[in-house]
Amino acid sequence: MDGTLVDTEQYWMAAETEMMESFGLPWSHDDALELVGSGLWEAAEFFQLRGVALEADAIVARLTNRVREQLEAHGVPWRPGARELLEALREASVPTALVTMSIRSMADDIVAAIPFEAFDVIVSGDSVENAKPHPEPYLTAAAELGVDIAECVAIEDSPPGLASAHASGAFALAVPNLIPLDGLPAGALWPTLDGTGVDDVAALLQIREITA
Template sequence: MTTRLPAAVLWDMDGTLVDTEQYWMAAETELMEAFGLPWSHDDALELVGSGLWDGAAYFQAKGVDLDADTIVNRLTERVREQLEEHGVPWRPGARELLQALREASVPTALVTMSVRSMADDIVAAIPFEAFDLIVSGDSVENAKPHPEPYLTAATQLGVDIVDCVAIEDSPTGLASAHASGAIALAVPNFIPLDGLPAAALWPTLDGTTVDDVAALLTIREVTA
């Protein structure tokens, strides 16, 4: 049994808890095609982990003649439609680790740049009380890679961010977690995360335990 647990574990959503990046990429492709504009997989990778309104500005620069809120709403609703049609694609080991953390009484927060309505859809699909808090992209002034989302989560949970573990799958998300002072855990999905600032790089969450997460606090203390 571990002697010291994280003050909280802060979870990214798209690409970390759920494998929805494929849905976002499909929605982005449809949006660009509707305006007769080219869009590649490499283009889509540029937006992984970004805030939705930052992404909207990117689409506008590419030639999408819509206001930012309309772009955000259109993409979000298309992703929600795919979730309804195909179901929630969980990342390997994510729900299992989340449940184990809850059973160990570790506070958890979902820190996502998706809007609150979509976050609520994902959380509603989890068959246990998964999170104490949701910080969404439409509830912060500054999106990832700014540290505000993670600092907001720690403040609202009433814990010190330096004692929190933040799990991320993108360079943008890792930059946010690292800048906040959290112990950043990199679990890559679409984009390699080698060489980026993180306390650890795990290839998957499958088979990981609460003790594995708690050990990250010790790693920081030893290397500090």
């Protein structure tokens, strides 16, 4: 979701900076990049090690609430082509799942802003035991969709997300946002989703069949 469907990483980074500054602690853009794609509770441990004197649940709630406030104030910043591709997939009756390490309430906010029924399944960070890069989130999504994970294309913008998708057995499609993804385990790398369609996604699975 964050960084693939919507460009909310800027909101998360702002929330992280505000929290760290409130404790008088340093926080840089490079620090924030280290957490892109991580699970929220894993990120909370990172902040605790940096000196944030809050329980993990409190850190997660504070960051999430601040991001939701920014979404309400500034709107949902869609990534180029993402909503259009999602709509085309839905019109073609392709089962879809949102696999995000944000908590469910945050995911629900984003989904509510989509003017069509976008997902059959939502897997959030507070619904799995193991966050990305573990394969559990994608395996859970495939199981709930009732499909073979090997027939799924997982679109990701972060190293933890790609690792999760690849380890699950899905076709991992890298679409970079803030972090270069060259050389990471992925079946394909697209510079953008803008201008892509159902046939482009289907062709990825056809390539896998040919090279298998």
